[in-house]
Amino acid sequence: MDALSALHNRVSVNILEEPAPTESQVNDIVRAGLRACDHRNLRPWSYLLIEGEARHAFGTLMADVMEKQRGTPLEPEFRRKIQCKPLRAPSIIVVAADIKEHDKVPEAEQIMSGAASAQMMMVAAHALGVGAIWRSGSIMFENAMLEGLGLSANHRLIGFLYLGKPVVTKLVPELDPDDFLTRWPS
Numbered sequence: 001m002d003a004l005s006a007l008h009n010r011v012s013v014n015i016l017e018e019p020a021p022t023e024s025q026v027n028d029i030v031r032a033g034l035r036a037c038d039h040r041n042l043r044p045w046s047y048l049l050i051e052g053e054a055r056h057a058f059g060t061l062m063a064d065v066m067e068k069q070r071g072t073p074l075e076p077e078f079r080r081k082i083q084c085k086p087l088r089a090p091s092i093i094v095v096a097a098d099i100k101e102h103d104k105v106p107e108a109e110q111i112m113s114g115a116a117s118a119q120m121m122m123v124a125a126h127a128l129g130v131g132a133i134w135r136s137g138s139i140m141f142e143n144a145m146l147e148g149l150g151l152s153a154n155h156r157l158i159g160f161l162y163l164g165k166p167v168v169t170k171l172v173p174e175l176d177p178d179d180f181l182t183r184w185p186s
């Protein structure tokens, strides 16, 4: 697939199944992430690959962090539902911005670079025929989530990229660039 076609036609895939992307596909996806725009080349990115049994531990972490956030135990059925969230895909890449101290590049720019990196990975997945959806949630912003993932306090979570074989692929919405682009001054 050529680059423009991948960029123009990427869509999220909500329902994903086995198999997980191969090692070589994961490598290609991460390489794309590493080409994100990056002020002063700080390389402010960290990625965690969660697959197989590790998804259960990730689900438990999600439920524990949510419980901590709410300050009250989750109702057992709801807790089970949260614990099962990572099982919606065979593979998950956690994307984090690894914020560096820099006098010219504020934290916000490094977070933007992290998001750019995640988007590059989404497009790469699409180009490879790997289904992907970027997911998040308020628990992403809890320190307990960073701790549970083994990330230091200078990290900011950007997203959870769920990856797998696409089950259903939706249509690409027709958006007209003229509705978004205005020549300035008008």
Ligand SMILES: Cc1cc2nc3c(=O)[nH]c(=O)nc-3n(C[C@H](O)[C@H](O)[C@H](O)COP(=O)(O)O)c2cc1C
Residues within 6 Å of the ligand: 010, 011, 012, 013, 133, 134, 135, 136, 137, 158, 159
């Ligand atoms: C920062 C960020 C967080 C998101 N979090 C979620 C999420 O938690 N759950 C979800 O279903 N979609 C989430 N999305 C949106 C989807 O990834 C997807 O982009 C959206 O459903 C539009 O579909 P499309 O990518 O096919 O255009 C998020 C997107 C971004 C950029």
